[in-house]
Amino acid sequence: MRLLVVGAAGMLGHTLVPTARAAGHDVIERDIDSIDITDAAGTAAIVAGDAPDVVINCAAWTDVDGAEEHEDRALRVNGDGAGNLALAARAAGARIVQLSTDYVFPGDAQEPYVESDPTGPRSAYGRTKLAGERAVAAAAPDHVIARTAWLYGAGGKNFVDTMLALGAEREEVRVVDDQVGCPTWTGHLAPALLELAAGPTTGVFHVAGAGRCSWFDLAREALATTGSTCRVEPTTTAEFPRPAPRPAFSVMATERGADAVHLPDWREGLAGFLAARAGSTTTTAGGPR
Numbered sequence: 001m002r003l004l005v006v007g008a009a010g011m012l013g014h015t016l017v018p019t020a021r022a023a024g025h026d027v028i029e030r031d032i033d034s035i036d037i038t039d040a041a042g043t044a045a046i047v048a049g050d051a052p053d054v055v056i057n058c059a060a061w062t063d064v065d066g067a068e069e070h071e072d073r074a075l076r077v078n079g080d081g082a083g084n085l086a087l088a089a090r091a092a093g094a095r096i097v098q099l100s101t102d103y104v105f106p107g108d109a110q111e112p113y114v115e116s117d118p119t120g121p122r123s124a125y126g127r128t129k130l131a132g133e134r135a136v137a138a139a140a141p142d143h144v145i146a147r148t149a150w151l152y153g154a155g156g157k158n159f160v161d162t163m164l165a166l167g168a169e170r171e172e173v174r175v176v177d178d179q180v181g182c183p184t185w186t187g188h189l190a191p192a193l194l195e196l197a198a199g200p201t202t203g204v205f206h207v208a209g210a211g212r213c214s215w216f217d218l219a220r221e222a223l224a225t226t227g228s229t230c231r232v233e234p235t236t237t238a239e240f241p242r243p244a245p246r247p248a249f250s251v252m253a254t255e256r257g258a259d260a261v262h263l264p265d266w267r268e269g270l271a272g273f274l275a276a277r278a279g280s281t282t283t284t285a286g287g288p289r
C-alpha cells in the first residue's frame with residue numbers, strides 16, 4: 001500500500017512509520033512542518049499530490065488539559081482538521097484511518113465500552129475528538145475510526161516514561177488508583193492500524209490493550225519490572241485535581257465480529273515497551289553522543 005501518515009512526528013507516528021515500512025509499504029510522512037490539516041485547500045492539494053491508497057491520521061491536539069482553555073483551537077485540529085483530511089482523502093480516492101479515543105465516552109459505565117455505546121464526552125478534548133469522528137464519517141464513506149486509549153511508546157511524552165523518571169528520583173510516588181482503563185503500547189497498535197488500513201471493512205473499531213488496570217497498577221508494574229526500589233502508593237483523582245475531567249472507567253471492548261482487531265494484554269505491551277526501551281538505552285549509552 002502507498003500510505004500517507006499525517007502526524008508522523010508524534011508518538012504514534014514515530015512507531016507507525018517504521019512498522020509500515022518494515023511491512024513493505026510505501027510510506028509518505030507528514031507533520032505540521034509539511035501539512036496543516038486546518039488548511040482545507042492546502043491539505044487537499046497535498047493529499048492529491050501524494051496520491052496515497054490510505055491516509056492514516058495521527059495528527060491531533062493532544063494536550064487534554066490545554067483543550068479545556070482552548071477548545072476552539074483544539075476543535076480546529078481535532079474536528080475541522082480531521083474532516084478536511086477525510087475530504088481530501090476521498091477526493092484522492094483514498095481510504096482514511098482516523099485515530100480517536102476513549103475520551104468520547106462519559107467514563108461512568110460498569111461494563112466495558114463497545115463501539116455502538118452512546119458517546120458523551122466530559123472534556124473539551126473528548127468533544128473535539130468526537131467532532132472529528134463525525135466529520136470523518138460524514139466526509140468519507142471509506143473510513144475507519146480507530147478508538148484507542150492510554151497510549152504510550154517511544155518518541156513521545158507518556159505516563160510510563162514519566163513514572164520511570166520519577167521512580168529514579170524519588171523514594172515514593174503516589175498514583176491514582178480510581179481511574180481504570182486499557183494501557184496500549186504503540187508497538188502493538190501500529191500493526192493493528194495497518195491491518196485496518198488494508199480494509200475492506202469500515203466504521204468504528206475499538207483497538208486497545210486487552211485486560212484492564214488503574215494508573216497505579218500500571219506504574220507499579222513498570223517500576224517493579226525495571227527493578228526500581230521506589231514505593232508506589234495509591235491515591236485518588238480528588239487528590240490530584242486537573243483542568244480536564246478524567247474518565248473513571250475507560251475500559252474498552254469490541255462487539256465487532258470476524259473483522260475485530262484484538263491487541264495483546266496490557267502487561268505484554270508494557271513488557272514489550274520496557275524491553276525495547278532497555279535495548280535502545282543500552283545502544284545509546286555505548287554510542288557516540
Ligand SMILES: NC(=O)c1ccc[n+]([C@@H]2O[C@H](COP(=O)([O-])OP(=O)(O)OC[C@H]3O[C@@H](n4cnc5c(N)ncnc54)[C@H](OP(=O)(O)O)[C@@H]3O)[C@@H](O)[C@H]2O)c1
Binds near residue numbers: 038081
Ligand atoms: N496519547 C494518548 O494517550 C492517546 C490516547 C488515545 C487516542 N490518542 C489519539 O492517537 C493519535 C496519536 O496520538 P499521539 O499521542 O501520537 O499524538 P502526538 O504525539 O501529540 O502527535 C500528534 C502530532 O500531530 C501534529 N499536529 C498537530 N496539529 C497539526 C496540524 N494542524 N496539522 C498537522 N499536524 C499537526 C503534532 O505536532 P505538534 O507537536 O507540533 O503539535 C504532533 O506531531 C491522536 O489522534 C490522539 O488523539 C492518543
